[in-house]
Amino acid sequence: MKVALIQLAYGDDESVADRTARVVDLVLAQEGHDLVVLPELWPAGGFDYRAWDERAEPVDGPVARALAAAAREARVTLHGGSIVERATPTDGDGHGLWNTSLVFSPAGELVATYRKIHRFGFGEGEPKLMDPGADLVVIDVPVASAGPRASVAVGLSTCYDLRFPELYRALLDRGAEVFVIPAAWPAKRVAHWTLLGQARAVEDQCVVIQCNTAGTHAGHEMGGRSQVVDAQGVVLATAGHHEEVLSVEFDPAETHAWRGAFPVLADRRLR
Numbered sequence: 001m002k003v004a005l006i007q008l009a010y011g012d013d014e015s016v017a018d019r020t021a022r023v024v025d026l027v028l029a030q031e032g033h034d035l036v037v038l039p040e041l042w043p044a045g046g047f048d049y050r051a052w053d054e055r056a057e058p059v060d061g062p063v064a065r066a067l068a069a070a071a072r073e074a075r076v077t078l079h080g081g082s083i084v085e086r087a088t089p090t091d092g093d094g095h096g097l098w099n100t101s102l103v104f105s106p107a108g109e110l111v112a113t114y115r116k117i118h119r120f121g122f123g124e125g126e127p128k129l130m131d132p133g134a135d136l137v138v139i140d141v142p143v144a145s146a147g148p149r150a151s152v153a154v155g156l157s158t159c160y161d162l163r164f165p166e167l168y169r170a171l172l173d174r175g176a177e178v179f180v181i182p183a184a185w186p187a188k189r190v191a192h193w194t195l196l197g198q199a200r201a202v203e204d205q206c207v208v209i210q211c212n213t214a215g216t217h218a219g220h221e222m223g224g225r226s227q228v229v230d231a232q233g234v235v236l237a238t239a240g241h242h243e244e245v246l247s248v249e250f251d252p253a254e255t256h257a258w259r260g261a262f263p264v265l266a267d268r269r270l271r
């Protein structure tokens with residue numbers, strides 16, 4: 001499976017339209033990959049709380065349409081990172097905004113959405129302004145290099161979710177072999193990002209794909225250090241601190257071989 005992680009850098013002075021056009025060009029350049037991943041909240045700004053309401057859009061809004069077209073043209077599955085989704089609340093805290101990931105098929109169809117379950121901010125930011133997601137999402141992503149019918153089961157989560165191991169166990173129990181984690185994770189805690197990604201890979205015997213943000217926006221320096229970790233906890237590739245595209249290939253069959261050779265998950269006693 002060939003994956004590309006677009007570790008986007010942005011500041012405060014780029015319009016959403018300009019940033020979207022730049023992202024589309026970066027996605028188009030990744031043709032030949034099975035899966036392309038963008039960071040959390042790149043259109044609205046991961047920590048740009050004051051802009052979120054104005055930049056919120058529905059899951060078929062202008063950013064989503066641009067990403068759908070890019071996925072179709074590049075013929076890739078595109079995890080478009082997340083947007084601030086505006087919808088009519090039917091549950092939650094009634095804000096009507098969610099931190100929502102969007103996944104598009106190589107045909108440009110929106111095949112999955114995931115609303116971030118654990119909101120970051122300790123009473124500010126996400127918990128103050130957004131509703132929490134409630135649904136676990138695992139999707140099948142086609143792997144062209146492994147034959148026309150081959151696919152892997154990918155569990156979705158977002159940034160701060162990484163601190164909650166029970167979420168990943170639940171995704172594992174729904175069949176996940178790979179976890180994809182877009183983020184806007186700050187530089188000052190980037191060591192946690194690196195360590196927790198490796199921990200999730202080792203404890204759940206899954207491949208972990210972590211795509212972070214770079215640059216500084218709204219006074220927050222982002223950590224970069226996107227990484228891909230295999231099911232044994234081996235770091236296959238790590239990005240630096242600046243904008244960068246990480247291209248990584250791994251064999252999903254190795255995850256199953258490892259689970260068979262070291263069947264620790266079969267010894268679980270608390271469920």
Ligand SMILES: NC(=O)CCC(=O)C(=O)O
Nearest residue numbers: 120159160184185186189
């Ligand atoms: N956007 C986020 O979820 C940030 C999470 C974070 O900074 C942390 O967990 O530390």
